[in-house]
Amino acid sequence: MSREVSEKLDQLAELLRGLPPERVDLLLRPSERLTVYLTPQQKDDIRAAAEHYGLTLSGFAVRVLDAVATAHRERVRK
DSSP, X not given: OOHHHHHHHHHHHHHHTTSOHHHHHHHHSOOOOOOOOOOHHHHHHHHXXXXXXXXXXXXXXXXXXXXXXXXXXXXXXX
């Protein structure tokens, strides 16, 4: 694995490290579908960000949405 890919995976791992194991399990075993409508530019921008981390567009979107939902839940609890 190249140094660049290794560093990007480390960055992603750090972002995901705080997730509880049950959330990780849910991420790895999706059973629901969400349809999202984007402009071509939005799709290209999101795909580029996903590729930066070595992820598919869907995989990246799921992780980002889950991180935002987790942060929201934590904020609401305070």
